[in-house]
Amino acid sequence: MMITSLQRLSIRIQLFLLTLAITLPFVVMLGLFLNHELKQLHKEAYAKVQIIANNSASDIASRLHRYQQTLLRIASRPQVKALDPQHCDPLLKEFVQLSPEFTTLSLRDKNAQPICSYLSQPPSTRQLEQFPWFTEAIQTQHFTLGDADVGSSSGRWVAVLAQPVFNPALGGLLILPLDLLKFSKDVFHSTPAQTIITVIDQRNIIALHSGDAATWIGQKTKYTTSARPNELSIIKNEDGISRLNSFATVPGTKWRVFAGIPEAEVFAEYTQYLWYSLTLSIIFLILALLLAWRISIFIIQPISRLVRTARQVAEGDTHTRASVDGPLEIKAVAKQFNGMLDAWQHSEAVRYDSALHTQTILDNMADAVITINQRGIIESFNQAASAIFGYSHAEITGKNISLLMPEPHRSHHDSYLQNYQSSEARIIGVPREVEGLRKNGQLFPMSLSVSKINLTGRITFIGLIRDITQNRENEQEIRRLAFYDPLxxxxxxxxxxxxxxxxxxxxxxxxxxxxxxxxxxxxxxxxxxxxxxxxxxxxxxxxxxxxxxxxxxxxxxxxxxxxxxxxxxxxxxxxxxxxxxxxxxxxxxxxxxxxxxxxxxxxxxxxxxxxxxxxxxxxxxxxxxxxxxxxxxxxxxxxxxxxxxxxxDPVMQAAAAAHDESVRDLRRGFAGQEFVLQYQVQVDNNGEITGAEALVRWNHPERGLVAPLEFIPLAEETGIILPLGQWVLETACNQLHQWSLQPLTANWSMAVNVSALQFTQANFVEHVSYALKKTGVNPRKLKLELTESMLIDDIEDIIDKMNHLKKQGVSFSLDDFGTGYSSLSNLKQLPLDQLKIDQSFVQDIMSDPSDAIIARAIIVLGHSLGLKVIAEGVETQEQRDFLMVIGCVAFQGNYFGKPLFAHELNMQTDPGDAAASSI
Ligand SMILES: Nc1nc2c(ncn2[C@@H]2O[C@@H]3COP(=O)(O)O[C@H]4[C@@H](O)[C@H](n5cnc6c(=O)[nH]c(N)nc65)O[C@@H]4COP(=O)(O)O[C@H]3[C@H]2O)c(=O)[nH]1
Incomplete structure (x- = not known):
């Protein structure tokens, strides 16, 4: 409880309290010590004053006793005893003169009538029997001391010493008034100045006084009434000075002696010590408090600076830093605080970057991102949202989200929000396609995905919206494309x-x-x-x-x-x-x-x-x-x-199926590299081999070597002829290259068949160039055989391609000439080198005169066009001879050699070198 209360106090007050808590016990101990010292001092002072009182009382008593003895001696003198006024003792006069402290000495009878008076002053006329001392002395017949009184004859303060005269018949008293002023001076002549000794009678009248006796004797004192012997008290004496007083009774009398020594004197040293102590204590306390105050400044100032810095940071000055000074602990706190600020600033920077990053993403997103609060009020609206809905950020923020919804959704929106909050599992995070309302009133389809986040107890809904108008249109277009022919x-x-x-x-x-x-x-x-x-x-x-x-x-x-x-x-x-x-x-x-x-x-x-x-x-x-x-x-x-x-018709169906199977087989065969080339030699009129024609075969795993006429049409129909033709071209060129390396075959040319589909390819020229370059053969040795049927297509394109290849050195032969419908004008335009008489004319050339005529016509035509002519399918010598007769000088046919594989052909031409040059 107390600790809790302390915790609420400032450090400064706590430090002051701590200082007080530390110093107060010392002060209390000092106080106790001083109190103890004071008591001791009191005791000693009282002892001292008591001694003074006692000594004074004894002194007075002894003096009175001496006076009594003197009076006794006087009383015992016969002249006195006789109480005869006529014969008064002269000693009385003498005695008075010798003792100036007495004003007079008189003798009176028991009725107080003056008998003798050897007075320095006339005897009193007062009625003495009324004084108590008189009665007492008469009655007791003892020495009696009277109270202080003003002497009737002397007018001075006196106290009567009454000594009965031992005359039983007449009684009588020897009366000696003691001059109290003089007596005081005698008794107290050596009393220290500041010590006051006061002697009072039984009526509390000052009888003797050590000080200004003339003034005080006869005064009634206040303090004597209750005073008892040995009783000590501090009394303010008549002179106004407080003194330690004690009293003692003058033995044999009713007088009491009060002795007083000044309190100041008694306690002077103590007081001085007390003042020193107090001063020192106060100085110590002040110093301690000052130290505490200084320490508090040491502590509070850096804390205040720290607080100031924290306030500046809170007000937005995040670059400010606490100065690292003050006590170690506060330095450590300041360091930690700065470190924390650095870390916070860093994390703020990171957060800022992240927020900027996020904002940039949001601003650049194609999707709209809208955040609303629990009441459906729009809190943020990114650029995409503005683009989609047509509202600027400023005009929509703070408005209800229902503004972006068409009816009836707009009216129901509050219940939607309820749904989001209550049955969120069904709605939150599940993308839905709904209708949105643009600022211009246009409705559009949109995909909406809502997420809910709880930001420090505040629920925010984030809507991710995508305008799917284009998607819908695309979908329709896709559907149209997917199901309808666009043309x-x-x-x-x-x-x-x-x-x-x-x-x-x-x-x-x-x-x-x-x-x-x-x-x-x-x-x-x-x-x-x-x-x-x-x-x-x-x-x-x-x-x-x-x-x-x-x-x-x-x-x-x-x-x-x-x-x-x-x-x-x-x-x-x-x-x-x-x-x-x-x-x-x-x-x-x-x-x-x-x-x-x-x-x-x-x-x-x-x-x-x-x-x-x-x-x-x-x-x-x-x-x-x-x-x-x-x-x-x-x-x-x-x-x-x-x-x-x-x-x-089911029969046709079977044919179609077979066709399909052939296509599949052809594709498989090509993929399986089942095609091979045979070469059939071409000779001149001397029978010298001038070159060969490459003829493709399909080395079918089941059907054996398949002739090209069985698969070329299918290859053309399916397009396989394109890669197949290129393979033939490259393989033939490769073989041509091999031949060019052998002396016997070095001059041979190579004729390669080109199908119409191959030739119409846009990049046919490049394909041929590639094969030439790849194999490095002389293009002049390559002869491409075209068929007449392909000449019906784009003749310009054919001529263009032929010219390109001719520029490289490639020559052209028109195959199967005579079977097609090539017009003469076409023929004249084509940059051909050779016409090839179709073997169908050669076959029956000896038996069918029309074939012979056609063959001759072809030869004449060819020559007239400046073309060479070669006859193919020559099987017999007669055919060769006839052809020679009609002007043909180049031949190809089984008569000269059937189509052979390269190694077979090499064996025929140069059996010794066959192995080396075979491919
Ligand atoms: N009866 C008989 N026939 C002889 C005689 N001498 C040669 N032949 C055959 O006549 C054909 C000559 O080829 P083609 O007219 O270009 O006719 C070729 C050519 O148009 C085509 N062909 C062959 N290889 C290819 C090729 O690689 N590509 C293209 N596109 N077509 C080719 O297939 C056709 C047929 O080729 P093949 O069956 O190899 O038939 C070859 C050859 O074996 C003979 O004395 N008597």
Whole structure:
């Protein structure tokens, strides 16, 4: 309790109290010691004054006794005893003269009548018998001392000494008035000045006085009334000075002697000591308090500075620091305080950075971040929120969040907030899609995620809002792209699959047939190539429109890509024949509609479709199977001359399956590096080998060496010809390089077949250059064989590519010449080097005159165009000879050598060097 109270006091007061607590016991001890000393002093003083009183009393008594003895002697004188006035003793006079302290000496009878008086003064006329001393002396017949009184004859203060005269008959008294003034001087002549001895009679009248006796004798004293012998007291004497008094009774009398020594004198040393002590104590106390005060300053000043610094910090001056001074502990506190400030400032800086970081993130976020309090009042609103809702931070802060909500949410918002607070588990942190209201009144979809935080007991809701308008639009666009063909707006494959699935379910439920029509446009590729893709697209859009006009509302039209369309007919008859009829009707309508001319910008274009149809009932097949069947049927329609419709035929289906299997096998074979090259020599008219033609074979694991005509068309159809052709080119060049290193084959050239697809590749020239560079062969030794069929395409592009390669030294041969339809004008434009007479003309050249004529014509044509001519497929000497006769000087055929692998060919040409040069 006391400690608690102390704790409330300031350090200064506590220090003062501590100082007092330390000094007070010393002061108390000093006081006790002084008190003890005082008592001792008192005792000693009282003893001393008592001695003075006793001595004075004894002295007076002895003097009185002497006077009594004298009076006795006088009384015993016969003249006195006789009490005869006539014969008065002369001794009386003598005695009085010798003793100036007596005013007179008289003798009186028992009736107080004067008998003798040898007076220096006339005898008193007063009635002495009225004085007690008289009566007492008469009655007791003893020496009696009277009280102080003014002598009637002397007028001076006297005390009567009465000595009975031993005359039994007459009685009588010898009366001797003692001059008290003189007696006082005698008795007290050696009394110290400041010591007062007062002798009082039984009436408390001062009889003797050691001081100013003339003044005091006869005065009544106040202090004597209750005084008893040996009783000590401090009395203020008549002179006003306090004295220590004691008294003693004068033996044999009723007089009392009061002795007094000045208190000041007695206690002078003590008082001085007391004053010293007090002064020292006070000085000590003051010094101690000053020290405490100084210490308190030492302590309080740095604390005050510390408090001041803390206040400055609290007011925002975070850079101020406490001065590190004062006592060690406070220094340590100041140091710690500064350290704490540094740490706090650092953490503030970190927090500021973090807040800035967060704010920057918030400001740069694409999402709106809005914080509200428990009442729904907006407390913060980031830039994205302003951008989304259209309100500035200043105009929305402090407003209710319901402002950003459309009705009815706005009215219900308070209950929403309740929900956030009560059933938060369901709502907090779960993103929801709701509608927002912009400042301009526009509604928009938004994703809202609310979190709740408890900031020092204050609940804040943070809303993370994303404007998902674009998302919605994107979703719609994605849905459109996902399910619709962007060019025609028709359903795409995905949506078709969905609708077909539905149609199959319906068919399974009601037993009605459905039909899937697969159609493509005849010669669409040509339109695209000749008139451009834009017109091609225009055609597709018009076809889509016409197709939609041909079907009922419940039917679907889809585009799978390119010029491939699918029509899905639903709810046909349950009877298969009727269903076929119904389908045929619609197919006819489609053929008719699509066969009408199209206006493609300024072009009028005619197109026809080929339609493959498959009927379905229930959901027994997948869409892919149905589509495949319809596809097969469509090829049937194409095979049947196009512009017609065909229902699915299972035989064709099998062919299609085989085709698919071949494609798979081809892909696998290429991936498995199953292709190899054989080389067939080309000779001149002397039979000298001038080079060879590279011929690809498929070294099939099951089928053995497969001839190119069995897989090249498939490779072209599937595009595998592109990597395969490049492989052939590089492998052949590599072999050419090998030959260039051998003297016998060093001049050989290499003919490589190039398919149309390869040649139309945009970067065909680069591919050839790459193969040349990679193998390092002389380009002049490379001869690329083109087929006539490829010359119908973009002739400009072909010429351009040929020229590029020719510049490098590469030569060109036109393969199978005579079987195609190459126009002469085309032929003249092409930078060809050689024409190759197709082996079909060579084969029957000896038996069929027309072949011979054609062969001759080709040779003449070639020569007229400045081209070399080579005949292929030469099997016999006759054929070679005939060809030579008609002007052919280059040959290729089994007659000169069948196609061989490189090592076989090397063995033939130079058996000794075969091993070294084989690849
Ligand atoms: N009956 C008979 N035939 C002979 C005679 N001399 C040569 N042949 C055959 O005639 C074809 C000549 O090749 P091609 O006209 O370019 O005709 C080639 C060529 O158009 C194509 N081809 C071959 N290799 C490739 C290639 O690497 N790329 C491309 N794109 N096509 C190639 O495949 C076609 C067929 O090639 P092959 O089956 O190897 O058939 C070769 C060859 O074996 C003979 O005396 N009698």
């Amino acid at each position: 025609t707006g028709l359903a795409n494959r995905r949506l078709l699959a969905d609708r077909l699935r539905q149609a199959m379910i319906t068919s399974a439920r009601n037993g009605q047939h459905g039909a899937l029509m697969f159609l493509d446009l005849d010669h669409f590729k040509q339109l695209n190539d000749n008139l451009g893709h834009d017109l091609g697209d225009l055609l597709l859009q018009q076809v889509a429109e016409r197709l939609q006009n041909c079907v009922r509302e419940g039917d679907s039209v889809a585009r799978l890509g390119g010029d491939e369309f699918v029509v899905l007919l639903e709810e046909l008859s349950t009877n298969p024949h009727e269903a076929v009829t119904q389908t045929e009707l619609i197919a006819s309508k489609i053929l008719e509609e699509l066969g009408l001319p199209y206006a493609l910008n300024e072009h009028v274009y005619s197109s026809t479709p080929s339609i493959g149809i498959v009927l379905f009932l229930e959901d027994l097949e997948s869409m892919e199977e149905l589509l495949k069947k319809a596809d097969v049927a469509m090829y049937q329609a194409k095979s049947a001359g196009r512009n017609t419709a065909r229902f699915f």
